[in-house]
Amino acid sequence: NAGVTQTPxxxxxxxxxxxxxxxAQDMNHNSMYWYRQDPGMGLRLIYYSASEGTTxxxxxxxxxxxxxxxxxxxxxxxxSAAPSQTSVYFCASWFRGSTEAFFGQGTRLTVV
Amino acid sequence: QKEVEQNSGPLSVPxxxxxxxxxxxxxxxxxxxxxxxxxSGKSPELIMSIYSNGDKEDGRFTAQLNKASQxxxxxxxxxxxxxxxxxxxxxxxxxxxxxxxxxxxxVKP
Numbered sequence: 001n002a003g004v005t006q007t008p009x010x011x012x013x014x015x016x017x018x019x020x021x022x023x024a025q026d027m028n029h030n031s032m033y034w035y036r037q038d039p040g041m042g043l044r045l046i047y048y049s050a051s052e053g054t055t056x057x058x059x060x061x062x063x064x065x066x067x068x069x070x071x072x073x074x075x076x077x078x079x080s081a082a083p084s085q086t087s088v089y090f091c092a093s094w095f096r097g098s099t100e101a102f103f104g105q106g107t108r109l110t111v112v
Numbered sequence: 113q114k115e116v117e118q119n120s121g122p123l124s125v126p127x128x129x130x131x132x133x134x135x136x137x138x139x140x141x142x143x144x145x146x147x148x149x150x151x152s153g154k155s156p157e158l159i160m161s162i163y164s165n166g167d168k169e170d171g172r173f174t175a176q177l178n179k180a181s182q183x184x185x186x187x188x189x190x191x192x193x194x195x196x197x198x199x200x201x202x203x204x205x206x207x208x209x210x211x212x213x214x215x216x217x218x219v220k221p
Contacts, residue, residue, distance in 0.1 A: 049195075056208075090155060092209070
C-alpha cells in the first residue's frame with residue numbers, strides 16, 4: 001500500500017518550459033488536492049478535485065491546470081513555467097469521514 | 113478566502129516543558145480542525161483532529177477548540193527534541209483543507 005505517490009521528486013525547468021506533475025493514490029479516496037509550499041507561507045491550495053471528472057480552483061490557481069484522469073490520478077500542469085512557480089508541490093488525498101488527509105512526498109521544482 | 117493564522121515563531125522551549133501552539137481562523141462556519149507536524153524536507157503528518165469545543169487528548173498532545181473565539185491550540189507536554197518541527201494548523205471547509213503558515217518549534221535539550 002503506497003498511499004500517495006508523486007513524480008518526479010525533483011525538477012529544474014527553464015522559464016517558459018512546460019511540465020506535468022503526476023500524483024496517484026491507491027486508497028480509493030474521492031478527494032484529491034494540489035498544494036504549493038513556499039518558505040514562511042504554509043501550504044496554499046492550487047486546485048482541488050472532489051471526484052473523477054471534477055476540479056475546482058483553490059487559493060492560487062493562476063498559471064496551473066489540472067486533470068483528474070480517473071479516481072486514482074490527479075495531475076498538475078505548468079504550461080509556461082515562471083520563476084515565481086519555484087516551490088515545493090504536495091499532492092494529497094482524502095475521503096469524507098476520514099480524520100486525515102494523506103500527503104505525497106512532495107516535488108521540489110526550481111524554475112530558472 | 114479562508115484565513116488561518118499562526119505565529120511563525122520560532123517557539124523555543126526546554127526539554128520537558130509544555131509547548132503551546134496557537135491558531136485562529138476566519139470562517140465562523142468551519143467545523144473540522146487539524147494539527148499537522150512537518151519535519152524539514154518532509155511531508156506533513158497528522159497529529160490531531162478536533163471537531164467539538166473543548167479538549168481532546170492523545171498521549172502527550174492536547175488539542176483545544178473554542179469555536180466562539182475561532183481559536184484552536186495544541187499543547188505538547190514533556191516536550192522532546194524530536195518534537196522540533198513546524199506545526200501546521202488546518203481547517204476543512206466544504207472538503208477543502210486550508211492551512212496556516214506554520215509555527216516552528218525548537219525543543220532544546
